[in-house]
Amino acid sequence: MDSIQKRALSERDICTKFITPAIENGGWDLLTQVREEVTFTDGRVIVRGRTTSRGPKKRADYVLYYKPGIALAIVEAKDNTHSVGDGMQQALAYTHADCLDVPFAISSNGDGFLIHDRTGTFPKTEFELPLNEFPSPEDLWNRYRKWRGITDIAEPVVTQDYYEDGLGKAPRYYQLKAINRTIEAIANGKDRVLLVMATGTGKTYTAFQIIWRLWKSGAKKRILFLADRNILIDQTKTNDFKPFGSAMTKIRNREADKSSEIFLSLYQAITGPDEADKVYKEFSPDFFDLIVIDECHRGSAKDDSAWREILDYFSSATHVGMTATPKETEYVSNSHYFGKPVYTYSLRQGIDDGFLAPYKVVRIDFDKDLQGWRPTKGQLDKHGIEIEDRIYNQSDFDKQLVLEHRTQLVAEKVTEFLHSTNPYDKTIVFCEDIDHAERMRQALINCNPELAKEDDRYVVRITGDNEEGKAQLDFFIDPESRYPVIATTSKLMTTGVDAKTCKLVVLDQRIQSMTEFKQIIGRGTRIDEDYGKLFFTIMDFKKATELFADPEFDGDPIPDDSFQPGGENGGESDPGDGGDDSGDPSGEEGGKPKKYYVHNAPVMVVAERVQYYGPDGKLITESLKDYTKKKVLSRFASLDEFLQTWTEANKKAVVVAEFEEQGVLFEALADEIGTDLDPFDLLCHVVYDQPPKTRRERADDVKKRDYFTKYGDQARAVLEALLEKYANQGILSIESMDVLKVDPLDAFGTPVEIIKFFGGKNAYLAAIKDLEAQLYASAT
Template sequence: MDTEADTCRKDVVPKLVEAGWDTSPCAINEQRTFTDGRIVFVGGKARRGRQKRADFILRYRSDFPVAVVEAKAKYKHAADGLQQAREYAEILGLKFAYSTNGREIFEVDYTTGIEREISSYPSPEELWLRLAASENLDDKIKGHLLSPTYPDKSKPLRYYQEIAVNRAVQAILRERKRVLLTLCTGAGKTSVAFQICWKLWNSAWSAKSKNRRPKILFLADRNVLVDDPKDKDFSVFGDARFKITGGEISKGRDIYFAIYQAIAGNETRDGIYKDYAKDFFDLIIVDECHRGSAREDGNWREILEWFDQAYQIGMTATPKREDNADTYSYFGDPIYEYSLAQGISDGFLAPYRVHRIISDFDAAGWRPTKGELDRYGREIPDSEYGTRDFERVVAVRSRTEAFAAHLTAFMAQTDRFAKTIVFCVNQEHALEMRNALARLNADLMKEYPDYVCRVTSDEGDIGAGHRSNFQDIDNRTPVILTTSHLLTTGVDAPTCKNIVLARVVGSMSEFKQIIGRGTRLRPDYGKLAFNIIDYTGTATEKFADPAFDGDPIRELEETIDENGEIVAETDVTEDADTNGEEVHTGPVDIIDGVLPVDGEPYAPRKYYYDGGSVEIIRQLVYELDPDGKKLACRHLTEYTGDKVRTLYPNASELRKDWLDPVRRAEILERLEEKGIDAEALGESVGKPEADPFDLLCHLAYNAPLRTRRERAERLRKDEVDFFAEHGTEAREVLDALIEKYAEHGAAQFTLPDVLEIPPFNGWGNVVEIAARFGGGKAMREAVNELQKRLYNA
């Protein structure tokens, strides 16, 4: 019987070649995987889930895909693969999808909405003409749009990056003056920006004249956001690059880099951006554009308005919300979006656990006793202070020390050298936290003086050096950085495993930027996931926001004493908060003027309370499930039951497929994709003697739970006639297999591997054992039948 592989090889490829798809640039990408496979935790170990793989992706040019083809075996209907073809075409942003069994071909044309059966595949030129007609792509546009991206074999574009590049270039060529790309942190916005610039620069596109390379400005609000791109991704532009800094300008280069502050005006001088003519730049790329550049009252909006004749591309990681509405108003709706949830689902970004840590001061608030004096002998005003007040209105040293003790204990239990960023309220708080962590890790500080460092604007070049060493995957230290706002963006630290929130983060945009510090994957360095350790309730609040994409899943509650040691752990329910206790935040009593320090406001009147003790009283742990949705906080048993019922509504349907060894393997694979290792499930839930099938039925349908031994004995009792069909020596083999199953599980039915261990290897080699049944085929049939009867018992 012909398989899908036969259909591909014998039918699809020859017909595609006949239509003109056989040679570059009109290439056939056969069996092309386009995702890495979601990372799931099965039995506590990280594994890759199933990758998405198209049978064929058809490319009009090497980096311009146009169609996807899904093939089915000849005995199936040609349209059986249509749903999958549609799904892949929509993910890949393609306008044409095909499904075939080798004989018939079904086509979905998204440019017309027509679905039909066709006799042969369209040629590359025919598909291009259809696409060009639907999207108004004339020959002038074609040359620039199909200009190749820069070939980087070490970092080829992922499918969504390719979509973003092509859509942005196409939007510009169609004279859309403002363009927005929304790509989650960690998705590689800089790579996308570079390839957009390369295609336009390399094809000599210009907004003003033909055959002149464009003048491009890469604009951001922090030096690290322009220095890293300039020195890394954009390095291939060589001497065509120039950074506008220190009041120095140049007009003889092509690719310019600047931060707003370096070119904007102030009370004492005009902005040096006015030294450039209004039409000097053809293209401006605004990185992290949600950070104020597009606000009507923003300090740097005037720069964008001065260069309003240039095409402007905004790049942001945050979907539209109330706090960034100006960005979307200025640039318009995004031409492409790639979310954190999608990045995790595709396996390009790391999943995470969220640890919600609650101190008694944060849970119930703190009120000073009458006449309580602070560190400087000032009376602390009588009020009830909460999470939002700490370190702004009143600094509580024991609270900072409790957090530091908990974090130290957490890292001691997991990995003391896991790269960690601690986000504090302000620079002063970051220093207090750094000192507390240094004291608690004195043994490592003795050997590694830079084990924990503060990185804020006060440190200047020294802090920048610590940050650079932290980012270097080959540098063991610094391990812990304490900061306030300086590291929320622009720090590409792929080995960072812990993101710690010791301050409230009010903005969803900023929260996502902070989370993005941990989303990079480095499997070669053991980085497959990361932790968010939240002492302020920020993560809990933001995850409850329906606008957040990529919810965490599992909640565990851990009670911790004042020394940061876990003393109890229980599961809690989905809607549990802090066991009925409201996390008090209290009033934020900041009335006087606000002064920017490292980007943060502070209250001129601040009190310092060094007395008392703070205890960590509770910890909630959330995880991302394999579906990327919030899991009701239940035991593994409840989670497993839910997932099994999703696959099979009743036990009879599950049993029907379980009887077939091939289908059984597929069931086990599908469960593994959900994070369930059926073979190890018994150990996980304290039922090691149960057969996985019985355990799944018990958890999903409340069926009676039997051990493997009980199932084996029932088989021997009820299937006497089956055993009688075989000779004495063959029955000996079957009986030994049943005994192996009773002791160790269904994996013992694997042929021929099991025949190489006692007692089987004492009866001869595989051929000799098979001879007891009349040959290898007869033996396999007997063992398969044995398994079917075993699960029918």
């Protein structure tokens, strides 16, 4: 094939005729070692008011594997009008450690290959090879081994197969990285390993694959999985760990089946304050080869923790700690115990990749929270107890003093929000303690009497002391179960609750711990597309979301000594959730009641604002107008530049999508400025101070020009219908061919028939472009 013919080929043809054969000739098995057009992210969720869309997915033209799950190279292809290295920048972006983390980036245009070597085992970092000299799998694998320091002894462990369920489920790219790095570290002799993965990113599934490979390779024969919540153990046993089958057992008492190989246990089940509680001593210190500690931030690393004694007893085993919230304090240090994380996958990365849900924050401030409240001299609470004379502020409310009107107002605002969205959206309300959770349950019931009549489980209290409420937890997290809808809680639901469809997280709890804050936010970050859960809302009544501004929120291990490990009742860390805080005012401590209850102090909302998750992973705290202006001006310094780009765009939707990816929230902006404004007019008005025109005004201007007369009767009728569609729904509604399938356009015939009115598809598209030009003629 001569060069002219080759240059006429598409990128796909170049792949088929030149690149793929060259890879195969290098010794690569096309069925097991070569994957083409590999999409490895879901595309970030972009929130448009109450609707969502997906941003672009990351996709590699080729990923080359030594074995399934062990990626060695990325190959990016270009057609032959490009140079051989034109795909290198894209390939490098995917090979970096924050992406696929593979050692070789390769670019090709069908004439040869440009190879970038991260291992340092080739003579040059970048060099070209002809088509017939593509390196073999063995060559690249040996270089990978040298790069990673994988010895001959470690290789069988590192190359052990993953578990495949036969249903197509496979680890996501970041899970593969976490698994591979952990396996490599252990195979090379590391005996303390830390993995940091954001809530909702599949830590338990990742742990299963790590254990499976180590177990199947024979590197680890008896393994203990430790957690601090019974629900975590039960979910793990019946879900992710199910393939272990009869080799797995749960330690419940001293009669544990020691013939098993995979053991699951609560910390609380195998240790305690008395010697009789220390069930773990029924096993010899060298019984386990591997211990995996789930949520290891919750006390296992603390030197004097009762849980730490388990790890110290089995000190000869390899210990793998997994957490979403690494903990660093003067007294507790995960990284001191485990070492630095071998891999970290953060909340921000998860949201950027589209695997986790973004959020918006509704911040509501009450007058008494901001100003404080002081009783009058000798004032009695509702139980006739004199209230200690001092100023009570937000840190006291619902702990030392209860303002009943405040509880009612929170319930009213939550109800108002749910009724403006969907009153059946799953909601978790985090309260200060059990008493607060019970009062909030009652207040929400009274705010929703009709919904509570439909089912008395519309609002339930799920706390550690209440068996009836805990029995509803499985129904709450079941996407197919409508009830319960609202769960009030304190600590029980901060971790281990896989509530994928939770759309509203309410914070009426002061949270001073970054660790706890991350765990609570994690209750909403899971995505469930089948049930329409792609983003969630946080309603904050106690300034907890100020922690979002902390640079450590999505950063490295964080200082935090206020969050204590769970105790009884499944890990409730608040003593109130152990059932000893009934809220009975007769219960006194040091001669004072546990709480004062004030029923006649009015409370008012003094501030309410909405904050949105921005493209940089931070909350947009400035006004939407200011934020939009800054973002647009960074792209188009002048109105003329913006107008030129808008006018020349084949589809205005492309320009709108570009701004949305930058965090411009058109629907929210329209709610603030005017819902009948086109995206074009919103930007012209907010950014460039132009007087806005409504869609109806623009449509009427076009009608006055009578420009439709150049079309035939049928084509003219279609354009008039499209113009009306624009006036009602906006520019994006008329750019898609799908508009021809819906009312009122479908009355003109099928899309094919309608296009014939114009003389063909190209003529129809030209007419649409002409219509858009007329709509924006006065602006340009």
